[in-house]
Amino acid sequence: APWRPTMSLTPSRGCLLDLPWEDILVPHILCHLPLQQLLGLQRVSKAFQALVQLYLANMRCFDSSQISLAVPRAAFLNLLKDNKVLQQLVLQNCSDWLTDRELLPVIMRNHHLHHIQLKGCAQLSCHALMVISLNCPNLRRLSLAHCEWVDSLSLRSLADRCKALEAVDLTACRQLKDEAICYLVQKCSRLKSLSLAVNANVGDVAVEETAKCCPELEHLDLTGCLRVKNDSIRVLAEYCPKLRSLKVKHCHNVAESSLSVLRNRGVELDVEPLPQTALVLLQDMAGFAPFINLQI
Numbered sequence: 001a002p003w004r005p006t007m008s009l010t011p012s013r014g015c016l017l018d019l020p021w022e023d024i025l026v027p028h029i030l031c032h033l034p035l036q037q038l039l040g041l042q043r044v045s046k047a048f049q050a051l052v053q054l055y056l057a058n059m060r061c062f063d064s065s066q067i068s069l070a071v072p073r074a075a076f077l078n079l080l081k082d083n084k085v086l087q088q089l090v091l092q093n094c095s096d097w098l099t100d101r102e103l104l105p106v107i108m109r110n111h112h113l114h115h116i117q118l119k120g121c122a123q124l125s126c127h128a129l130m131v132i133s134l135n136c137p138n139l140r141r142l143s144l145a146h147c148e149w150v151d152s153l154s155l156r157s158l159a160d161r162c163k164a165l166e167a168v169d170l171t172a173c174r175q176l177k178d179e180a181i182c183y184l185v186q187k188c189s190r191l192k193s194l195s196l197a198v199n200a201n202v203g204d205v206a207v208e209e210t211a212k213c214c215p216e217l218e219h220l221d222l223t224g225c226l227r228v229k230n231d232s233i234r235v236l237a238e239y240c241p242k243l244r245s246l247k248v249k250h251c252h253n254v255a256e257s258s259l260s261v262l263r264n265r266g267v268e269l270d271v272e273p274l275p276q277t278a279l280v281l282l283q284d285m286a287g288f289a290p291f292i293n294l295q296i
Contacts, residue, residue: 017047021054030055035066039075053082061088073097086110092119092143099123104131115141119169122147126154133157140164145171145195152180159187167193171221174199181206185213195221197247203227211239221247222254223270230258237261244268 019025030038030051038056042049056079064071071094080086089106091098098121107113107128113136118124126149132139133154139162144150150173158165165188170176181202185191191214196202202225210217211232217240222228228251236243237258245268248254256273263269 017051021051022058025051026055026058031059035063039067056080057082058085059083060085061090062086063088063090064093065090070094070096073102076102080106084109085112087112088115089113090115090117091121092117095120095122097123100125100128100131103128107131107135111135112138114138117141117143118147119143119145120147122149125149126151129154130157133161137161138164141167143169144173145169146173148172148174151175152177152183155180156183159184163188164190166190169193169195170199171195172198174201177201178203178205178209182209185210189213190216192216193219196225197221197223199224200226204229204232207232208235211236215240216242218242218244220245222251223247224250226250226252229253230255233258234261237265246270 016025019029033041038052042052062080062083064076067075076094076098083106086106089110091103094102103118103121103124104127108131113132116132116136116139118128124147129144129150132142134157142158142162142165150170152175155170155176168184168188168191170181176196176199178201181196182205185194185206186209191210194210194214194217196206202222204227207220207222207225207228208231210220212235220236220240220243225248228248230253233246233248233254236246243262246259246262247270248259249270259269259271260273263273
């Protein structure tokens, strides 16, 4: 049992630390404090240090953004060294130093993770994704945005073992091509949110397969996918009745002729339609309006 002090604030009033630690303080009080404040609380006394260590060993969510702009490597290792019950791991501001050496032991100790955020962690390797695949069968949300080390083989491993995925962010994962995306959506048909943004390798084949395999899809980000064209947007409109938002900014081959169906259905789009007066003018010019890109 954790060490407890016998001090009290007054002869007739008990100390906060007199409350049951595991039944009251950890699950009902400390869980509402920002991580930065908890770390400061450790410096109050040895008793508070022991209490915070108990909390850290049992916390379900670790979000590095709650600590500071940049979490030191030593602090990260100390904070998570005893935890085996994490469910959410957000490490996007650890990118300056986070490598496989620091991350993999945490992943291998925590088999209940369902949300992992590694945005911008460029010093990891594809082996990290393999380890996530093997140790996190219940994973539902994964952000690998700007992780250019993600390759086709590691993504296939993820798709084979983490079929409960509902949200995947592959923004700027430029090694991935249509074939890898198709394999992912075929295996993970529960996807509700997918970002393929800033990848010139992604084209109509990947978008159409996503539409046909993921009927629950609600959010799709295709920003900067230069090979995406009108045909795949029409397939998306046909096969994804639950779609709520679509981003196609800088997709220069996507025109209002394909977007209008989604727009009329109330889907949120990140490009505006051409004003009606300009559209009428275009229609008077040789009848090319249906084929002109009307993004603004």
